[in-house]
Amino acid sequence: MRKPVIVDTPYPTVWQTAKKMGVSKKRTRELIKLADEIMARRQMRRKTEQVGAPKNRLKTA
């Protein structure tokens, strides 16, 4: 097994990523809003999930 490579790069901000990818400011704002909405929806769903539901959703290969 090959040794893992150390990543020591500073994280780009979402605006830096958008600029690099050529995404407009308007579109970036929309995508940030979308992400926030998705997160809020998921948080709400998790709160309403029954206690004791299986937590590990990772499939096994």
Add this chain to the structure above:
Amino acid sequence: MPGAQRDSAFLNIPYDRAYEEHFLAYIAGVAAFGLDPRATLELTGGERRLNRIFKLIEACRYSFHDLSFVKLDRKRPTTPRFNMPFELGLVIGWQKAAPSGHQWFVFESSRHRLQKSLSDLNGTDPFVYGPNPEGILREIRNALVRHDMQPTAEQMWDIFDILGVDGVPYILKKTGASSVFEARPFADLAVLARQIAQAFVPGLPEDP
């Protein structure tokens, strides 16, 4: 490495509908490590394509080469896909001629396929991810490590899951694209993955 962006990872992968989830797994996986995905999908018009591919590779500190689709397609005339091994060859040739610290990783779905399909790489350990895209997330975690913060399997899965379940339908509708393998959806997915990663992976910087 003139002009190389240390936070960019070149994805050398097949653009095939059957591979869509794998594609999302690579985007989610590199985003979780704070890297921006780059791919030849971004290249449009102008200068000779090969030159633009090379410039894009040169601009990335890391590259992931998935050779699992090096096989005959069904469309006539049936031909193998040579783009992925060709681009891997470009990277290796470039690094042999002018080492620059670029790190490349070979990914495969089956353990012994690489020995048969590209025996010149004997001695290079591929990252074997198995049949599912979840395996790609696991192998990216085996390929990369961060000392400041290592994303967990669950964090990476959450980013991947959101991209597929919520992100792709919205982005395809908004862009009018028929597939994620187009420039606009790819750029949108990279930005969305970055924003979601910020929510899931503690330690990522927030924009002021």
